[in-house]
Amino acid sequence: MAEAVDGCVRHGLEAIGLWRQDVAAQGLGETIALVRNAGLRVSSLCRGGFLTAPGFEEDNRRAIDEAAALEAACLVMVVGGLPGVVPGEPLGEISRDLTAARNHIAEALTLLVPYAAERGVRLALEPLHPMYCADRAVLSTLGQALDLAEPYAPETVGVVVDTFHVWWDPQVFEQIERAGAERRIASYQVCDFLSPLPADVLLGRGMMGDGVIDFGPLTDAVAAAGYRGDVEVEIFNADVWAADPDEVVTTMKARYASLVSRV
Amino acid sequence: MAEAVDGCVRHGLEAIGLWRQDVAAQGLGETIALVRNAGLRVSSLCRGGFLTAPGFEEDNRRAIDEAAALEAACLVMVVGGLPGVVPGEPLGEISRDLTAARNHIAEALTLLVPYAAERGVRLALEPLHPMYCADRAVLSTLGQALDLAEPYAPETVGVVVDTFHVWWDPQVFEQIERAGAERRIASYQVCDFLSPLPADVLLGRGMMGDGVIDFGPLTDAVAAAGYRGDVEVEIFNADVWAADPDEVVTTMKARYASLVSRV
Numbered sequence: 001m002a003e004a005v006d007g008c009v010r011h012g013l014e015a016i017g018l019w020r021q022d023v024a025a026q027g028l029g030e031t032i033a034l035v036r037n038a039g040l041r042v043s044s045l046c047r048g049g050f051l052t053a054p055g056f057e058e059d060n061r062r063a064i065d066e067a068a069a070l071e072a073a074c075l076v077m078v079v080g081g082l083p084g085v086v087p088g089e090p091l092g093e094i095s096r097d098l099t100a101a102r103n104h105i106a107e108a109l110t111l112l113v114p115y116a117a118e119r120g121v122r123l124a125l126e127p128l129h130p131m132y133c134a135d136r137a138v139l140s141t142l143g144q145a146l147d148l149a150e151p152y153a154p155e156t157v158g159v160v161v162d163t164f165h166v167w168w169d170p171q172v173f174e175q176i177e178r179a180g181a182e183r184r185i186a187s188y189q190v191c192d193f194l195s196p197l198p199a200d201v202l203l204g205r206g207m208m209g210d211g212v213i214d215f216g217p218l219t220d221a222v223a224a225a226g227y228r229g230d231v232e233v234e235i236f237n238a239d240v241w242a243a244d245p246d247e248v249v250t251t252m253k254a255r256y257a258s259l260v261s262r263v
Numbered sequence: 264m265a266e267a268v269d270g271c272v273r274h275g276l277e278a279i280g281l282w283r284q285d286v287a288a289q290g291l292g293e294t295i296a297l298v299r300n301a302g303l304r305v306s307s308l309c310r311g312g313f314l315t316a317p318g319f320e321e322d323n324r325r326a327i328d329e330a331a332a333l334e335a336a337c338l339v340m341v342v343g344g345l346p347g348v349v350p351g352e353p354l355g356e357i358s359r360d361l362t363a364a365r366n367h368i369a370e371a372l373t374l375l376v377p378y379a380a381e382r383g384v385r386l387a388l389e390p391l392h393p394m395y396c397a398d399r400a401v402l403s404t405l406g407q408a409l410d411l412a413e414p415y416a417p418e419t420v421g422v423v424v425d426t427f428h429v430w431w432d433p434q435v436f437e438q439i440e441r442a443g444a445e446r447r448i449a450s451y452q453v454c455d456f457l458s459p460l461p462a463d464v465l466l467g468r469g470m471m472g473d474g475v476i477d478f479g480p481l482t483d484a485v486a487a488a489g490y491r492g493d494v495e496v497e498i499f500n501a502d503v504w505a506a507d508p509d510e511v512v513t514t515m516k517a518r519y520a521s522l523v524s525r526v
Contacts, residue, residue: 082475085458085475087459088459089459090459091458091473091474091475094475096475096476096477097477098430098431098477099480102433129393129394130392130393130394130431130432131392131393131394131460131464133430133431134456134458134474134475135458135459140431140432140433141433143433144433167361167396168361168393168396168403169393169403170365170403170404170406170407193397195348195354195397195398196350196351196352196353196398197394197464199462201394201460201464210354211354211397212345212348212354212357212359212397213359214359214360214361217362
């Protein structure tokens with residue numbers, strides 16, 4: 001955590017997205033001190049969700065408390081896959097009723113949204129690429145996320161636009177426009193989609209420019225939809241993780257400037 | 264080819280889906296003789312398409328001629344990915360303009376549909392799972408396939424409903440209903456979606472029951488939409504390919520009866 005915060009400061013990055021397990025490892029109080037002393041914004045806390053798993057309510061209340069303490073711009077919600085499916089593990093007893101799982105997500109939100117609202121935390125529903133529908137998120141499109149958010153105030157329930165997850169969607173531009181009109185865009189995350197995908201598809205993300213995504217039109221759409229928050233670069237990639245952090249950030253800034261930023 | 268035809272006959276299967284490279288290896292004339300002598304219907308010929316590749320027009324005319332000669336119920340069209348992206352190979356010079364690639368598909372069809380209509384061949388547009396958007400098909404949803412088919416007569420341009428590709432789609436039931444109302448369902452293909460996915464996602468298909476798909480509601484929807492053609496089981500899976508063919512067909516028939524068929 002200290003190394004990541006220090007890297008942001010040295011490279012002139014003004015905000016950092018945090019993951020809960022790293023916050024827990026560092027300690028919540030120490031993390032708060034680190035980011036505040038560094039003058040960083042917390043662009044998001046990742047992640048709440050997995051609402052189809054037992055015990056989801058308690059765990060998500062804790063996540064909301066942590067997001068509030070960190071003054072994170074939002075708590076990213078990865079809603080979970082089919083009940084019983086564990087990422088990376090062989091199938092055991094599972095439910096295959098996708099419609100029921102999706103309905104359950106809507107019901108679970110009715111339990112969590114008031115708790116988040118009381119603490120001033122914005123839940124950011126993240127549609128995941130459909131290849132993760134079974135094991136990580138039955139929420140597969142931006143349109144579906146916006147439908148799910150509809151009963152709630154936009155300052156409490158928003159959506160994440162992540163290029164990796166939405167670039168293929170034939171409705172992505174109209175749904176980004178809709179998300180803007182409904183003031184729902186809580187986070188814009190960028191990384192590339194690699195082709196071919198690696199053996200573990202979770203790590204199929206790449207540095208911008210290393211994959212197939214045309215970032216310009218997506219960034220334009222998000223900007224035209226009125227989003228003015230931080231843009232997060234989020235890359236799950238074994239090679240990136242193994243590389244020298246300063247080189248990664250340097251490359252990231254250059255690619256961001258040439259491929260993502262339009263100003 | 265002879266073994267596959269013989270297996271269908273011995274196991275009481277009335278139709279077979281053929282792949283072009285297998286037809287070419289056997290010879291078109293011999294294949295026609297084999298399937299006719301066996302009394303089999305050709306439920307589909309796989310595949311035309313790859314419309315974003317150079318030389319697509321000539322190759323697809325040949326595919327249409329072959330489908331006509333085989334009296335195939337349809338020619339399955341896998342439309343192709345982003346220009347320059349080759350499945351399984353590192354990225355070289357590619358186009359990242361997905362909107363342009365999709366528009367190109369629509370234009371390519373204007374060249375091919377009259378040729379197919381003259382020969383009485385039905386083109387079956389197959390939306391592929393979004394994880395193949397870059398390398399195999401920029402056609403990602405059933406709704407998008409139906410939009411693409413709209414200018415043409417349903418007997419010349421239909422769509423494929425393949426459980427593996429569409430099961431995750433939040434709009435799948437309304438789009439199957441629409442496909443029925445527009446008389447567009449040219450093929451219903453079934454296989455399961457494995458979790459976790461194997462290292463090569465192309466081979467992420469499984470025998471029905473080995474993955475996460477709930478076949479009943481999809482079969483009900485296709486039947487309610489008026490589809491009365493053959494149902495094809497299409498499984499790309501290294502273990503299935505390596506197994507004893509008679510055992511595979513026996514298992515397939517049992518799983519089909521218990522999980523897919525509703526009659």
